[in-house]
Amino acid sequence: MTREVRGPADSVLTAFSPRERRDAENLDLFSHNVSTVRHSHGGFNTNRGHLCKFGRQGLGTKADIVEQCLAVHSALRGRVSFPNSTVYQASLESYFSAQENSVQPQCIISPQTTQDVAMAVQILTAKNHMANLPSSSCSFAIRSGGHTYFAGAANEPGGVTIDLSGLHDITLDVSSGLVSVGSGASWGSVFSELSAANLGVNGGRSGGVGVGGLTLGGGISFFGPRYGWTCDTVTNLEVVLGNGTIVNANAAEHAELLWALRGGTNNFGIVTRVQLKTFQQGDLWGGQVVRNITTSDEQILAIANFSDPDAYDEYASLITTWAYDGSADLSVIVNNMEYTKPVADPPAFHTLANMPSLSSTQRITNITSLLSETDRGNPEGRRQGSATVTIDATVGAIAAAVGAWNASVPQIRNVSGIIWALIMDILPPQLYARHAEANALGLEDRHNKTLIILQLTATWDLASDDDTIEVARKAVVEAVHRDVGAVGGLDAFSYINYAAVWQTPFLGYGRASVERLRKVQQEYDPHGVFTDLVPGGFKLPRG
Structure with missing residues (x-):
């Protein structure tokens, strides 16, 4: 029986079977993993190349991936859950499709802040920035609302899943008419918040759908004929890049990244916050x-x-x-x-x-009533x-x-x-x-x-x-x-x-768009983190 790991590094061993513990000890994993994780000026330092290597030629051993989970656990206490724990099971059961909730990652990371996401990414991708390291490899998935139909889109079998549902806060700036939403929030919660102020947003038509995934794929709304795609009404995206850097993509800075994320999905970084225009909207x-x-x-x-x-x-x-x-x-x-x-x-x-x-x-x-009606016709x-x-x-x-x-x-x-x-x-x-x-x-x-x-x-x-x-x-x-x-x-x-x-x-976007997307990808993800280490979703055609 396994359980959720919350205690000191020594107690991590109790979360795994005796055989798994022996395998890990033989690989000298646990004696080094926690000591190599450091917070230093907001970054991640390592004195040993023990994490998963860039590339997907073959998934790393179970021990490799377990060690990766433990390194994140050490840095983000209480943010990592393991099979058979309550938090782990709740995350799996909240996926829309049975195919996705049957996928079993080695661990699930549940960040509560953008900084948590950045730290996790720094750890998960540490080997990408090191040379001459062992050739094990592993992968991770990014989950916003978990509403994609097919298995592996936002849940990584045998790997690591980053569940963004903890990033669900909604902040309305009445003076600017902008709402800032954590990418793990649902459209139902966004509309509920805005309806109280007689405001609307060009968001999804199903309450259970996540803000991040729908927006990055374009997004169709009841309000679309008035305002365009959901992504068209985005004014700023907060993004964690493949090296853990946090940037804001908007008209004034990283404008090409903003363009690419309006339809380019998860190929450039992890979007942690979406800022959208609001408008007056009643019944x-x-x-x-x-x-x-x-x-x-x-x-x-x-x-x-x-x-x-x-x-x-x-x-x-x-x-x-x-x-x-x-x-x-x-x-x-x-x-x-x-x-x-x-x-x-x-x-x-x-x-x-x-x-x-x-x-x-x-x-x-009201809009929330219509969203609920849609959800009733699409049970999870x-x-x-x-x-x-x-x-x-x-x-x-x-x-x-x-x-x-x-x-x-x-x-x-x-x-x-x-x-x-x-x-x-x-x-x-x-x-x-x-x-x-x-x-x-x-x-x-x-x-x-x-x-x-x-x-x-x-x-x-x-x-x-x-x-x-x-x-x-x-x-x-x-x-x-x-x-x-x-x-x-x-x-x-x-x-x-x-x-x-x-x-x-992506082939339906046309050659010019795909070529431009590739250029943005080369600039913002030069090591191919979101091409090779994040296999879920749809990847840009290779040139």
């Missing part, structure tokens, strides 16, 4: 309307009409989902219609609103999957995508607990083009057309069905590429926050 109108699958043709026409960029109402936001529920053997269409003013039945939604429905929760309410702890394609908002392209999804239902019908969905996020140019040159997403040349981001999602019960789901999901993506491409409605962009582990979303 709004929204909710979910469920309709019979027989309205599919009408839905397709209505979505195309709603998406007209020349007539688009910037207060309107639409998500439409074709969903199959295996427990009921039933397919339905769900419209999430939000209008960010307290106006019931706004003209922007008249066509959709006049269709017959099975149920509706549309009402004038189940097996989850996602993939993405971007298409034009034309009748032909939408119909082809729906046809590909509909044809796939028989392949997954017998999967236990299956919910199989094709989700359409409407992306008018008012959203993606508003600040296109200020982010790395590469959408500045789309010439005033509305796009639709497709997200193919699956929720199911059993790991034994993983392969069935993966084969079906890949087949739908291939069919969408083929059939939508045949009508000239395919777009190269891939929204990285929806991408499957086998997709390559």
